[in-house]
Amino acid sequence: xxxxxxxxxxxxxxxxxxxxxxxxxxxxxxxxxxxxxxxxxxxxxxxxxxxxxxxxxxxxxxxxxxxxxxxxxxxxxxxxxxxxxxxxxxxxxxxxxxxxxxxxxxxxxxxxxxxxxxxxxxxxxxxxxxxxxxxxxxxxxxxxxxxxxxxxxxxxxxxxxxxxxxxxxxxxxxxxxxxxxxxxxxxxxxxxxxxxxxxxxxxxxxxxxxxxxxxxxxxxxxxxxxxxxxxxxxxxxxxxxxxxxxxxxxxxxxxxxxxxxxxxxxxxxxxxxxxxxxxxxxxxxxxxxxxxxxxxxxxxxxxxxxxxxxxxxxxxxxxxxxxxxxxxxxxxxxxxxxxxxxxxxxxxxxxxxxxxxxxxxxxxxxxxxxxxxxxxxxxxxxxxxxxxxxxxxxxxxxxxxxxxxxxxxxxxxxxxxxxxxxxxxxxxxxxxxxxxxxxxxxxxxxxxxxxxxxxxxxxxxxxxxxxxxxx
Amino acid sequence: xxxxxxxxxxxxxxxxxxxxxxxxxxxxxxxxxxxxxxxxxxxxxxxxxxxxxxxxxxxxxxxxxxxxxxxxxxxxxxxxxxxxxxxxxxxxxxxxxxxxxxxxxxxxxxxxxxxxxxxxxxxxxxxxxxxxxxxxxxxxxxxxxxxxxxxxxxxxxxxxxxxxxxxxxxxxxxxxxxxxxxxxxxxxxxxxxxxxxxxxxxxxxxxxxxxxxxxxxxxxxxxxxxxxxxxxxxxxxxxxxxxxxxxxxxxxxxxxxxxxxxxxxxxxxxxxxxxxxxxxxxxxxxxxxxxxxxxxxxxxxxxxxxxxxxxxxxxxxxxxxxxxxxxxxxxxxxxxxxxxxxxxxxxxxxxxxxxxxxxxxxxxxxxxxxxxxxxxxxxxxxxxxxxxxxxxxxxxxxxxxxxxxxxxxxxxxxxxxxxxxxxxxxxxxxxxxxxxxxxxxxxxxxxxxxxxxxxxx
Numbered sequence: 001x002x003x004x005x006x007x008x009x010x011x012x013x014x015x016x017x018x019x020x021x022x023x024x025x026x027x028x029x030x031x032x033x034x035x036x037x038x039x040x041x042x043x044x045x046x047x048x049x050x051x052x053x054x055x056x057x058x059x060x061x062x063x064x065x066x067x068x069x070x071x072x073x074x075x076x077x078x079x080x081x082x083x084x085x086x087x088x089x090x091x092x093x094x095x096x097x098x099x100x101x102x103x104x105x106x107x108x109x110x111x112x113x114x115x116x117x118x119x120x121x122x123x124x125x126x127x128x129x130x131x132x133x134x135x136x137x138x139x140x141x142x143x144x145x146x147x148x149x150x151x152x153x154x155x156x157x158x159x160x161x162x163x164x165x166x167x168x169x170x171x172x173x174x175x176x177x178x179x180x181x182x183x184x185x186x187x188x189x190x191x192x193x194x195x196x197x198x199x200x201x202x203x204x205x206x207x208x209x210x211x212x213x214x215x216x217x218x219x220x221x222x223x224x225x226x227x228x229x230x231x232x233x234x235x236x237x238x239x240x241x242x243x244x245x246x247x248x249x250x251x252x253x254x255x256x257x258x259x260x261x262x263x264x265x266x267x268x269x270x271x272x273x274x275x276x277x278x279x280x281x282x283x284x285x286x287x288x289x290x291x292x293x294x295x296x297x298x299x300x301x302x303x304x305x306x307x308x309x310x311x312x313x314x315x316x317x318x319x320x321x322x323x324x325x326x327x328x329x330x331x332x333x334x335x336x337x338x339x340x341x342x343x344x345x346x347x348x349x350x351x352x353x354x355x356x357x358x359x360x361x362x363x364x365x366x367x368x369x370x371x372x373x374x375x376x377x378x379x380x381x382x383x384x385x386x387x388x389x390x391x392x393x394x395x396x397x398x399x400x401x402x403x404x405x406x407x408x409x410x411x412x413x414x415x416x417x418x419x420x421x422x423x424x425x426x427x428x429x430x431x432x433x434x435x436x437x438x439x440x441x442x443x444x445x446x447x448x449x450x451x452x453x454x455x456x457x458x459x460x461x462x463x464x465x466x467x468x469x470x471x
Numbered sequence: 472x473x474x475x476x477x478x479x480x481x482x483x484x485x486x487x488x489x490x491x492x493x494x495x496x497x498x499x500x501x502x503x504x505x506x507x508x509x510x511x512x513x514x515x516x517x518x519x520x521x522x523x524x525x526x527x528x529x530x531x532x533x534x535x536x537x538x539x540x541x542x543x544x545x546x547x548x549x550x551x552x553x554x555x556x557x558x559x560x561x562x563x564x565x566x567x568x569x570x571x572x573x574x575x576x577x578x579x580x581x582x583x584x585x586x587x588x589x590x591x592x593x594x595x596x597x598x599x600x601x602x603x604x605x606x607x608x609x610x611x612x613x614x615x616x617x618x619x620x621x622x623x624x625x626x627x628x629x630x631x632x633x634x635x636x637x638x639x640x641x642x643x644x645x646x647x648x649x650x651x652x653x654x655x656x657x658x659x660x661x662x663x664x665x666x667x668x669x670x671x672x673x674x675x676x677x678x679x680x681x682x683x684x685x686x687x688x689x690x691x692x693x694x695x696x697x698x699x700x701x702x703x704x705x706x707x708x709x710x711x712x713x714x715x716x717x718x719x720x721x722x723x724x725x726x727x728x729x730x731x732x733x734x735x736x737x738x739x740x741x742x743x744x745x746x747x748x749x750x751x752x753x754x755x756x757x758x759x760x761x762x763x764x765x766x767x768x769x770x771x772x773x774x775x776x777x778x779x780x781x782x783x784x785x786x787x788x789x790x791x792x793x794x795x796x797x798x799x800x801x802x803x804x805x806x807x808x809x810x811x812x813x814x815x816x817x818x819x820x821x822x823x824x825x826x827x828x829x830x831x832x833x834x835x836x837x838x839x840x841x842x843x844x845x846x847x848x849x850x851x852x853x854x855x856x857x858x859x860x861x862x863x864x865x866x867x868x869x870x871x872x873x874x875x876x877x878x879x880x881x882x883x884x885x886x887x888x889x890x891x892x893x894x895x896x897x898x899x900x901x902x903x904x905x906x907x908x909x910x911x912x913x914x915x916x917x918x919x920x921x922x923x924x925x926x927x928x
Contacts, residue, residue: 061922063785130841137840144889152889156881164874170850171866174857
């Protein structure tokens with residue numbers, strides 16, 4: 001029942017939020033996200049004690065053999081925890097901000113949280129598809145209503161891309177449904193299918209394109225930098241921290257277990273695409289002067305590494321990915337919080353107009369340095385262990401792939417350090433001289449991020465134990 | 472049978488009501504009462520078909536499918552009356568006649584869902600078509616309306632002639648009008664039968680506005696009074712499809728003959744999807760966009776005709792319901808606006824949040840986004856085509872076109888929510904709001920639990 005509660009809390013709170021006025025929505029958002037974090041921690045404990053309690057099945061459309069079937073394994077629990085924490089961090093950061101029409105904003109945010117948790121807990125393919133779409137729609141409205149100047153065409157492109165991908169996936173799901181002997185959508189029926197090589201060969205692409213668009217993997221990534229740039233930063237945090245994980249999750253939960261031979265057959269292609277993405281995105285990130293676009297491209301590079309490690313398909317690589325999904329989520333949200341703060345203070349995103357912020361905002365500068373270094377995977381931070389495992393997984397699969405993917409680390413160090421230097425060091429200017437340091441809410445959010453960075457960096461064992469619990 | 476009698480009688484009664492009752496509001500209430508009675512009369516047949524279908528007088532087959540489809544058609548018409556009944560008064564003086572004509576069309580539709588004889592098919596198509604020619608020209612002072620009526624009449628009569636020719640050829644090949652006894656499946660296929668089938672397919676494709684027989688659609692839908700376009704594009708089109716589906720599934724599905732027409736219809740379907748969607752993208756008026764969207768949606772419904780299986784029957788019922796509800800809803804909102812272009816919707820969300828929300832949900836349904844009825848409608852027709860086995864290319868075409876359709880449906884949503892403007896909106900009555908909420912609830916409930924509808928099948 002806890003699992004259902006994880007979906008219901010944000011869903012109901014979201015619906016209520018639409019009807020509230022004044023500071024009601026943000027208080028409700030805070031309460032709901034705290035309750036979600038508590039419930040998510042509850043599921044972690046339950047998973048260790050009695051995993052069966054986390055499953056819940058009831059009839060949905062008996063004519064089709066589709067059921068409302070939720071459950072959690074290690075990966076699902078980790079992602080639900082990440083979702084809950086991400087929304088809490090976002091709500092803490094923006095607590096003191098003035099947002100236009102707060103009731104719609106918080107309502108849509110909470111609904112998208114419900115959709116995301118639904119995706120991570122679904123064990124019925126049709127239900128998975130429905131939640132997959134539902135998570136997208138509130139985000140579409142959030143980006144289009146509160147985003148930057150070019151928000152309407154940009155978010156529309158994003159929507160059409162992902163919608164097309166998911167329709168292809170729907171075709172794949174229906175096809176697989178007809179192959180199951182008992183005509184069921186459940187995950188167990190899908191994974192126990194013995195599909196011929198010929199089928200797996202093309203079915204792979206129906207699913208892969210849907211997930212690759214979401215991650216995004218080169219060459220399906222073109223929506224992403226624009227969308228990240230134009231979205232309001234709180235939404236970008238959710239997009240890059242949690243929503244991109246939907247794609248990785250989809251590969252790990254549905255693609256690889258259901259079509260193992262297809263995944264093995266196309267693994268080289270998928271890894272090459274991912275590695276092209278890593279290098280290409282890193283190179284673009286090096287020459288970006290727009291802070292938001294820089295982080296967007298760095299995110300493509302990181303996701304590329306994760307997707308390559310998934311298709312290497314060995315124990316270490318997969319564990320690294322699972323670990324990194326959580327850590328990348330935390331780190332990138334931390335970075336976005338700082339971007340949000342800078343934007344709030346200076347009103348610009350261009351790094352050439354920044355500089356010397358360390359003197360005026362020393363606390364922010366420290367947080368930025370720590371989080372950036374964690375993002376490039378420095379030892380003793382949370383990013384290190386995941387990247388290490390992923391690289392060793394990739395190394396076992398093919399030395400050359402690892403070597404090229406490894407270039408990404410070097411390039412990441414280049415653009416990250418460059419970014420730090422441009423933003424907080426150097427000469428100040430009239431714009432940055434007036435800046436102020438972090439407010440209490442922002443400090444709390446960033447402190448939470450940094451605590452998680454160090455705890456998981458020094459002692460990742462609990463997280464490794466959690467994610468390795470299979471369903 | 473009950474529905475046929477009750478709708479035909481209601482039509483006659485309403486003509487007299489129109490003569491004797493002066494108050495137009497009262498005529499509308501009469502019409503709503505009549506449609507509810509017909510709905511109930513139709514449902515009373517359901518217990519009798521529990522054990523199986525039966526044929527009456529050798530002409531009409533009463534089956535679960537026909538009862539359910541009639542219920543959907545009558546229910547959608549009820550929603551249509553509730554939402555747009557008031558608009559009838561704006562078209563002209565003879566409100567009673569308009570309602571009567573709608574009931575005659577319904578009589579044709581109930582026949583289309585249950586005919587078991589080719590003569591009845593012909594009658595059904597004619598009964599559905601002739602009142603439409605009148606309705607299209609109901610706005611006598613408008614030149615566009617007159618043009619629509621004449622165009623529709625000429626093209627429609629022509630296609631009816633082709634249908635009759637097809638029926639005659641099939642009679643020549645089979646020697647009977649009874650659709651279950653045609654027995655055309657034998658190999659080698661009788662050339663007369665093949666010609667007949669192709670002629671019938673073309674005529675019916677005309678009635679459901681499939682490409683390349685669609686040229687009348689945009690002009691007729693655009694020229695007719697909007698309130699009648701709303702009905703013609705939804706319930707009547709669904710009626711055409713049910714005749715199409717019944718004819719081809721019952722008579723032409725067995726043996727070697729189905730391979731001959733499957734290919735032709737597949738090409739027609741692909742053309743309908745591609746042309747309908749691409750043309751809709753370029754429209755500037757929402758009304759015309761909806762006309763092309765109805766062509767595009769017809770492409771999806773054709774999936775059900777081609778794929779002969781259980782999913783197809785369920786799919787056509789669900790599609791008829793989902794598509795009719797959503798399109799009737801969008802038209803109802805459209806009629807409240809002064810400006811029918813996309814810009815006319817700018818800023819509607821600020822001014823009339825309920826109208827904007829309703830339109831959004833209806834457009835989601837048309838685009839096939841989950842938790843709306845349209846998603847499962849698309850789901851079922853796609854399932855039908857995938858289960859068929861040899862239509863995967865068509866499914867992929869359909870999916871790509873569905874993604875294109877998002878473009879023009881979302882243009883309306885973008886205008887309403889993300890653009891500034893001050894649209895002129897007619898005053899909204901409480902009854903209209905209630906009907907709109909009812910429609911939203913129906914769309915969402917069918918989107919969450921499609922079993923509530925197809926469970927009856």
